[in-house]
Amino acid sequence: xxxxxxxxxxxxxxxxxxxxxxxxxxxxxxxxxxxxxxxxxxxxxxxxxxxxxxxxxxxxxxxxxxxxxxxxxxxxxxxxxxxxxxxxxxxxxxxxxxxxxxxxxxxxxxxxxxxxxxxxxxxxxxxxxxxxxxxxxxxxxxxxxxxxxxxxxxxxxxxxxxxxxxxxxxxxxxxxxxxxxxxxxxxxxxxxxxxxxxxxxxxxxxxxxxxxxxxxxxxxxxxxxxxxxxxxxxxxxxxxxxxxxxxxxxxxxxxxxxxxxxxxxxxxxxxxxxxxxxxxxxxxxxxxxxxxxxxxxxxxxxxxxxxxxxxxxxxxxxxxxxxxxxxxxxxxxxxxxxxxxxxxxxxxxxxxxxxxxxxxxxxxxxxxxxxxxxxxxxxxxxxxxxxxxxxxxxxxxxxxxxxxxxxxxxxxxxxxxxxxxxxxxxxxxxxxxxxxxxxxxxxxxxxxxxxxxxxxxxxxxxxxxxxxxxxxxxxxxxxxxxxxxxxxxxxxxxxxxxxxxxxxxxxxxxxxxxxxxxxxxxxxxxxxxxxxxxxxxxxxxxxxxxxxxxxxxxxxxxxxxxxxxxxxxxxxxxxxxxxxxx
Numbered sequence: 001x002x003x004x005x006x007x008x009x010x011x012x013x014x015x016x017x018x019x020x021x022x023x024x025x026x027x028x029x030x031x032x033x034x035x036x037x038x039x040x041x042x043x044x045x046x047x048x049x050x051x052x053x054x055x056x057x058x059x060x061x062x063x064x065x066x067x068x069x070x071x072x073x074x075x076x077x078x079x080x081x082x083x084x085x086x087x088x089x090x091x092x093x094x095x096x097x098x099x100x101x102x103x104x105x106x107x108x109x110x111x112x113x114x115x116x117x118x119x120x121x122x123x124x125x126x127x128x129x130x131x132x133x134x135x136x137x138x139x140x141x142x143x144x145x146x147x148x149x150x151x152x153x154x155x156x157x158x159x160x161x162x163x164x165x166x167x168x169x170x171x172x173x174x175x176x177x178x179x180x181x182x183x184x185x186x187x188x189x190x191x192x193x194x195x196x197x198x199x200x201x202x203x204x205x206x207x208x209x210x211x212x213x214x215x216x217x218x219x220x221x222x223x224x225x226x227x228x229x230x231x232x233x234x235x236x237x238x239x240x241x242x243x244x245x246x247x248x249x250x251x252x253x254x255x256x257x258x259x260x261x262x263x264x265x266x267x268x269x270x271x272x273x274x275x276x277x278x279x280x281x282x283x284x285x286x287x288x289x290x291x292x293x294x295x296x297x298x299x300x301x302x303x304x305x306x307x308x309x310x311x312x313x314x315x316x317x318x319x320x321x322x323x324x325x326x327x328x329x330x331x332x333x334x335x336x337x338x339x340x341x342x343x344x345x346x347x348x349x350x351x352x353x354x355x356x357x358x359x360x361x362x363x364x365x366x367x368x369x370x371x372x373x374x375x376x377x378x379x380x381x382x383x384x385x386x387x388x389x390x391x392x393x394x395x396x397x398x399x400x401x402x403x404x405x406x407x408x409x410x411x412x413x414x415x416x417x418x419x420x421x422x423x424x425x426x427x428x429x430x431x432x433x434x435x436x437x438x439x440x441x442x443x444x445x446x447x448x449x450x451x452x453x454x455x456x457x458x459x460x461x462x463x464x465x466x467x468x469x470x471x472x473x474x475x476x477x478x479x480x481x482x483x484x485x486x487x488x489x490x491x492x493x494x495x496x497x498x499x500x501x502x503x504x505x506x507x508x509x510x511x512x513x514x515x516x517x518x519x520x521x522x523x524x525x526x527x528x529x530x531x532x533x534x535x536x537x538x539x540x541x542x543x544x545x546x547x548x549x550x551x552x553x554x555x556x557x558x559x560x561x562x563x564x565x566x567x568x569x570x571x572x573x574x575x576x577x578x579x580x581x582x
Contacts, residue, residue, distance in 0.1 A: 012055050017044075017062065029066040032075050037062065042139065050173035065171045077128045079241075083118075086125045090236035094133060096223030097363070101397025101434070102143045102177040103133060104223060109151040112160070123163050130172055137432055141177035143218070144168070149183045149227060156191060165198045180208045182215050182228065313345040313386060324356050324405045324429045325349060325377070332436040333387060335395035346385040346433070348403070350377040357416055358405040360385060367393040374416060376408065399435040404428055 017037065037043060047065075051057040069075070079087065086092075091111035096104040133142065144164070168176035184192060192209075199207060208218065212228055224230020236242065316329035326349040333344040350356045359374040369388050377383045389395060406423045 016055065016059055028070065030070045030075055033066050033069050037066070046139075046173040061170055061173070068171055072124055072127055074127055074131055077124060077131060079128075082125050082128055083121055086121060087238040087241070090238070092126060092129060093236050093242060094129060095234055095236070095242055096219070096232065097398035098143045098178070098219050098223075099217075099398075100143075100177065101399075102141050103137070104219065105129065105133075105142045105144045107144065107146045107164075109146055109148045109155050112151075112155045112157065114154060114157040114160075119157070119160060122160055126164060126167065127171075130167060130175070134172065134175070136430070137434075139174075140434070141175055143177045144179045145219070146179070146181045147183070147225075147228070148181060148185065148188070151185070153188070156188065158191065158194065161195055162198055165195065169199065176206055178206050178208055178218065180210055180215065180218055182210050183212055184209060313343045315345060316347060320431055322351070322405070322429055322431060324352055324407055325358065325403070325431075326351055327403060327431050327433075329433065332434045333395075333401065334436045334438075335389065336438055343386060343388040346387060346401075346403070347382055348377055348385065348405075349382045350379055352407055353379050355379065355408045356405050357408050357419055358383070358403060359416075359420065360387075361402045361404070363398070363400045364396070366390070367395075367399065376416065395435045395437050397435060397437055401433040401435075403431045403433070405431075 044062075047062050048055075048058045051061055073081075089111055091108050093106055094103055095106060098104060130142075133140075168179075181192065196204060196207060210218065215224065215228055219230075221230040221232075223232050225232055225234070318328065318330040320327040320330035328347040328349075333346070335341060335344060346360070348358055355376050355378055357374075357376045360370050362368055362370070367390055369390050371386050372383075373385075375383065387401070406419070406428045408419060
């Protein structure tokens with residue numbers, strides 16, 4: 001049941017996408033992107049995998065991607081649509097590979113300046129590089145490297161960083177291998193914690209922080225600049241754009257030496273473009289043949305060696321259909337540990353009506369011998385190219401091969417070297433091949449992993465499927481947990497509000513009791529006397545005190561005078577005002 005989950009999810013996405021495209025106006029998306037989504041199942045599967053087979057999230061991601069591509073005009077981006085100074089700055093470029101064979105996408109942070117006026121052009125510039133790589137090496141992930149050496153707050157634009165994160169989170173699914181932040185100043189820890197919060201759960205594990213010493217764990221020193229402890233002296237220059245690190249491979253008898261080679265090495269210091277003049281001129285001096293390998297078979301010295309080589313090399317089973325040449329294999333060269341597995345065969349078939357010139361370049365020229373590395377192919381004919389490992393070299397997933405071809409309309413008197421110097425770049429067909437290295441070869445190259453063992457291919461697929469199911473389940477549990485945490489926070493807030501109200505009520509009650517007046521002491525209320533004053537007068541005629549209002553006299557004085565003047569009379573004292581008496 002679990003094995004059919006990806007296929008079912010992809011079918012559901014396809015059905016809902018068809019409804020989405022029918023219901024929405026075509027103005028919302030670029031028709032070229034819609035056509036690509038409808039035709040390329042691998043692209044839909046990439047979106048679905050990146051969203052852990054949650055269909056609603058997948059559709060939302062596809063919608064956001066298509067809207068963004070329409071807004072930025074991704075399909076029409078070129079060097080002419082982006083300001084030239086951005087290319088000349090060298091702040092962003094592709095160069096080198098990490099230890100897993102993934103292309104490195106460099107961001108020189110110290111060269112960035114926060115400026116709201118140029119933010120849109122910067123975003124298009126990043127999209128240009130991503131789209132360029134996606135077309136040249138479809139399906140191959142990138143490793144992003146933020147080189148923060150000598151950078152400060154003025155170089156970090158959080159809006160721009162968020163855009164870069166979204167490029168891999170939304171716009172280019174399964175494109176991110178790792179994001180490495182190198183030599184980050186401690187003062188920027190808070191800023192990168194914000195960046196971590198932008199990454200989804202599927203990408204947060206890909207964020208790596210590394211010092212100058214730790215970055216060697218991810219990138220070999222041959223692709224690290226000297227200031228990071230590496231030996232790569234590559235310097236970005238423009239024009240032209242970096243030529244993807246491809247160089248002239250070794251010939252069968254070692255490096256080719258010619259006047260053109262010396263001239264191209266001289267020019268390489270000024271421009272990467274002149275590398276194209278460094279190809280084999282030795283082949284030009286020979287008569288033009290449909291198959292260079294047949295010519296070498298006729299030579300007495302190399303007849304036995306070449307014959308054995310052709311017989312021992314396996315014929316490729318897949319084919320890439322190009323405009324000028326059909327290339328077999330279509331995507332990768334498979335090298336193994338056996339003697340016969342150290343050689344691979346590339347077959348080029350001319351599908352045009354004219355002669356086609358071709359040449360082969362590689363990212364590791366010191367490791368491979370290529371024969372022929374440069375020649376031409378007659379209409380309707382095929383050429384066999386043998387690629388072999390040199391000496392005790394081992395193939396690596398980082399290694400790449402570039403096949404370049406151009407149609408020679410007037411090939412009668414034209415030499416190949418001169419032809420490649422004069423041919424226009426827009427007329428050159430390019431096709432890239434990567435190296436596939438079996439697990440047994442990887443283990444031989446890395447002995448300390450022998451004890452770990454490697455699962456079989458079927459086991460890897462089963463493990464991958466199980467991991468995807470676990471990740472999908474984990475994502476759903478995480479969403480539920482977030483909902484529960486939100487409810488818990490709301491309830492906690494309500495409890496705190498009620499507690500605060502209770503404390504406020506107690507405080508007000510205590511304040512009221514404190515403000516009440518103290519009760520008067522106990523006293524005797526005299527009879528009569530409505531006004532509360534103490535008054536005493538002597539009525540001589542009646543022989544008693546009267547209640548006429550006299551002046552107020554202290555009680556002690558009245559009693560004293562009464563005893564002195566009237567010793568035989570009983571004195572009646574009326575206390576009329578209790579509060580006054582007190």
